[in-house]
Amino acid sequence: MKDKIFGVLQRVGRSFMLPIAILPVAGLLLGIGSSFTNETTIATYGLQKILGSGTLLNSLLIIMNKVGSAVFDNLPLIFAVGVAIGMAKKEKEVAALSALIAYFVMNVAVSAMLLINNEITADGQIAADVLEGTITSVCGIQSLQMGVFGGIIVGLGVAALHNRFHKIVLPNALSFFGGSRFIPIISTIVYMFVGILMYFVWPAVQNGIYALGGLVTGSGYLGTLIFGIIKRALIPFGLHHVFYMPFWQTAVGGTMEVAGQMVQGGQNIFFAQLADSANIAHFSADATRYFSGEFIFMIFGLPGAALAMYRCAKPEKKKAAGGLLLSAALACMFTGITEPLEFSFLFVAPALFVVQVILAGAAYMIAHMLNIAVGLTFSGGFLDLFLFGILQGNAKTSWLRIIPVGIIYFILYYVIFTFMIRKFNFKTPGREDDDTETKLYTKADVNARKEAGKTAGAAVATSGDPVSELITRGLGGKKNIVDVDCCATRLRITVAEPERVRDELLKQTDSRGIVKKGQGVQVIYGPHVTVIKAKLEEYLETAPNEFADETPDNIQAQENIAAENADGQNSAEVEDKNAGTAQSLAPVKEEKIRKTAIIYSPVDGIAADLSTAPDEGFAGKMIGDGAVVTPTEGTVYAPADGEVEFIFDTKHAIGFQTDSGIPMLLHMGIDTVKLEGKGFEILVTEGQKVKKGDPMMKLDLEFLTANAPSITSPILDTEPEDNQRIRLLANGEIKAGEPLFAVETLE
Numbered sequence: 001m002k003d004k005i006f007g008v009l010q011r012v013g014r015s016f017m018l019p020i021a022i023l024p025v026a027g028l029l030l031g032i033g034s035s036f037t038n039e040t041t042i043a044t045y046g047l048q049k050i051l052g053s054g055t056l057l058n059s060l061l062i063i064m065n066k067v068g069s070a071v072f073d074n075l076p077l078i079f080a081v082g083v084a085i086g087m088a089k090k091e092k093e094v095a096a097l098s099a100l101i102a103y104f105v106m107n108v109a110v111s112a113m114l115l116i117n118n119e120i121t122a123d124g125q126i127a128a129d130v131l132e133g134t135i136t137s138v139c140g141i142q143s144l145q146m147g148v149f150g151g152i153i154v155g156l157g158v159a160a161l162h163n164r165f166h167k168i169v170l171p172n173a174l175s176f177f178g179g180s181r182f183i184p185i186i187s188t189i190v191y192m193f194v195g196i197l198m199y200f201v202w203p204a205v206q207n208g209i210y211a212l213g214g215l216v217t218g219s220g221y222l223g224t225l226i227f228g229i230i231k232r233a234l235i236p237f238g239l240h241h242v243f244y245m246p247f248w249q250t251a252v253g254g255t256m257e258v259a260g261q262m263v264q265g266g267q268n269i270f271f272a273q274l275a276d277s278a279n280i281a282h283f284s285a286d287a288t289r290y291f292s293g294e295f296i297f298m299i300f301g302l303p304g305a306a307l308a309m310y311r312c313a314k315p316e317k318k319k320a321a322g323g324l325l326l327s328a329a330l331a332c333m334f335t336g337i338t339e340p341l342e343f344s345f346l347f348v349a350p351a352l353f354v355v356q357v358i359l360a361g362a363a364y365m366i367a368h369m370l371n372i373a374v375g376l377t378f379s380g381g382f383l384d385l386f387l388f389g390i391l392q393g394n395a396k397t398s399w400l401r402i403i404p405v406g407i408i409y410f411i412l413y414y415v416i417f418t419f420m421i422r423k424f425n426f427k428t429p430g431r432e433d434d435d436t437e438t439k440l441y442t443k444a445d446v447n448a449r450k451e452a453g454k455t456a457g458a459a460v461a462t463s464g465d466p467v468s469e470l471i472t473r474g475l476g477g478k479k480n481i482v483d484v485d486c487c488a489t490r491l492r493i494t495v496a497e498p499e500r501v502r503d504e505l506l507k508q509t510d511s512r513g514i515v516k517k518g519q520g521v522q523v524i525y526g527p528h529v530t531v532i533k534a535k536l537e538e539y540l541e542t543a544p545n546e547f548a549d550e551t552p553d554n555i556q557a558q559e560n561i562a563a564e565n566a567d568g569q570n571s572a573e574v575e576d577k578n579a580g581t582a583q584s585l586a587p588v589k590e591e592k593i594r595k596t597a598i599i600y601s602p603v604d605g606i607a608a609d610l611s612t613a614p615d616e617g618f619a620g621k622m623i624g625d626g627a628v629v630t631p632t633e634g635t636v637y638a639p640a641d642g643e644v645e646f647i648f649d650t651k652h653a654i655g656f657q658t659d660s661g662i663p664m665l666l667h668m669g670i671d672t673v674k675l676e677g678k679g680f681e682i683l684v685t686e687g688q689k690v691k692k693g694d695p696m697m698k699l700d701l702e703f704l705t706a707n708a709p710s711i712t713s714p715i716l717d718t719e720p721e722d723n724q725r726i727r728l729l730a731n732g733e734i735k736a737g738e739p740l741f742a743v744e745t746l747e
Contacts, residue, residue, distance in 0.1 A: 026071035081099045088165075099159075103191075120135065126142070148265070180534060223238045224290075232361060234532040283396055296363040421720065476501070481540065607733075615710075628712050629712075664718065667713060672708045
């Protein structure tokens with residue numbers, strides 16, 4: 001259980017990195033834009049002619065400032081999408097779209113509850129008796145002030161729904177909505193109720209967060225020290241993002257009114273003040289206490305440790321160690337990326353890492369005590385110091401105080417590391433045994449060591465997805481599969497060597513048929529093919545990259561199976577002939593029709609038997625039974641009274657359920673899925689009730705004729721029952737609304 005919780009927290013931490021990764025760019029735009037549109041800065045450096053109001057550069061800088069602010073203003077939405085992507089195991093783009101929808105749904109539901117309870121008016125105005133700061137505008141929606149927590153709630157919840165349901169198989173009538181298409185649907189429903197729940201729950205949660213924030217900010221310098229120590233101690237486990245994010249982005253890190261708006265979180269407060277820097281005398285050190293100290297040990301301290309490790313290296317290894325340590329130190333100083341240095345002594349000398357944690361934690365406290373208020377976007381390197389310290393001026397940031405403290409830190413790191421390395425003979429870079437390579441370790445080495453420990457002596461697990469395994473073998477093995485895709489009903493695969501494809505295995509996967517065209521293989525499964533595709537892609541990620549087995553024993557076994565199948569087929573043919581002979585001698589039983597449903601032509605055109613379709617799958621009735629119509633006019637009408645069940649993403653086909661219970665597919669043209677929606681205009685929506693003759697789709701016949709293999713369109717009953725038969729009612733020219741075929745149910 002402990003390992004499972006740890007693993008989940010690691011994934012949560014990694015998922016935070018995607019939205020956090022945009023902050024450096026946004027901060028860069030905001031920092032440059034704010035610095036060089038500040039009238040005091042422009043006047044100080046005499047740049048009025050270049051950067052003064054009305055100049056081209058001034059306009060560009062204003063735009064940069066606004067763009068940077070937009071990212072920070074919409075961080076909750078960015079976190080909702082980013083966390084969903086990070087936590088989703090497969091088909092991450094579906095999780096992203098679902099999170100976007102869920103975020104808006106949740107806030108709209110909250111807004112509706114506020115309106116119902118008279119806390120906001122119909123035009124979005126906040127009632128006078130509502131506590132200030134509890135309601136805010138979220139992408140134009142009046143909602144509760146949930147901040148980044150609201151985005152995380154959506155991201156984690158949608159990812160959980162996605163991982164649970166992205167392979168769901170629904171009943172045949174609803175199969176199109178199965179698999180990944182189910183996720184936006186379930187997310188919308190769930191987060192409508194989550195929004196209602198949040199209306200009642202969040203005020204109490206918000207009070208708790210404010211209380212926790214008050215406790216943290218009220219703890220003074222000691223609280224800053226504890227924060228810094230914990231943050232650095234979590235680095236090896238990859239959990240530091242989970243820890244510091246609430247302090248940076250939520251009310252746990254404090255609240256402050258800036259430019260008339262209540263802002264939550266240390267980093268958000270700094271950037272709000274930066275955007276309003278003309279009216280700020282000194283940035284808040286209480287807000288920047290969670291990151292200003294990083295400049296001290298990242299620009300000065302850790303490079304001192306690198307110098308100590310270099311000086312302690314063996315003479316014959318100094319050159320190799322020096323090059324590696326110099327590059328790592330420069331990365332740390334300029335970008336704030338400490339991993340190459342920290343991980344280099346974490347394994348070989350954990351005691352040095354303990355020293356690093358204590359000194360780094362103290363740096364946060366010292367910066368707070370000295371009222372240093374330099375912001376950052378990602379980490380405490382020189383680039384952020386220049387943008388958010390030097391450019392903003394010492395009067396606003398007290399950045400000059402970093403230099404003397406940093407020099408002291410450089411000396412401390414150098415002296416302590418030198419003493420401990422030599423005293424305890426730590427194997428830091430350059431001091432390894434002669435048969436060991438001089439290298440800098442990374443997080444990948446940590447993970448590799450963990451995995452090696454877990455998998456040592458473990459047996460290879462067998463596949464938990466026998467259907468995907470059988471499909472892969474039938475396609476000639478993973479090495480033979482070039483590309484996997486699907487359309488409405490077919491798994492579409494490109495193979496390297498078509499002769500390796502084995503139809504007899506693919507038929508065992510409940511396929512309705514197989515169509516081969518050169519290196520293209522189409523395995524027909526029906527509307528639930530999206531689930532099959534998702535499972536196959538997941539299986540292929542871990543399947544051995546080789547062709548299907550071709551050992552002599554396997555070939556002989558396959559030949560034996562083929563021979564048995566041939567014998568079985570011969571026996572079946574004899575039985576069929578005997579049965580036919582017996583039937584011819586028996587009295588012919590008259591079939592009685594219990595009921596008949598008429599399907600009318602959806603278009604003007606030329607009607608023909610389904611067997612004439614220029615596609616083996618349709619002609620062989622692998623997807624259903626019915627007829628084909630070659631359109632001569634561009635409007636597609638409802639073939640009967642019923643309901644639009646689904647519309648394919650590429651707009652080329654519509655799933656339809658008649659009021660008489662016949663599931664239908666109107667597939668306009670052959671291989672038109674490849675056109676990606678071009679040439680089609682949908683006139684209905686999913687779930688819409690229509691009457692016979694209502695317009696459903698527009699066709700650009702000129703475009704389709706020029707770009708599709710054929711515009712002959714299968715009109716199908718996709719699930720004919722055993723006691724049903726299809727009788728063609730038209731052959732030749734037909735008008736929309738005229739009978740096309742009958743579905744007869746026999747007694």
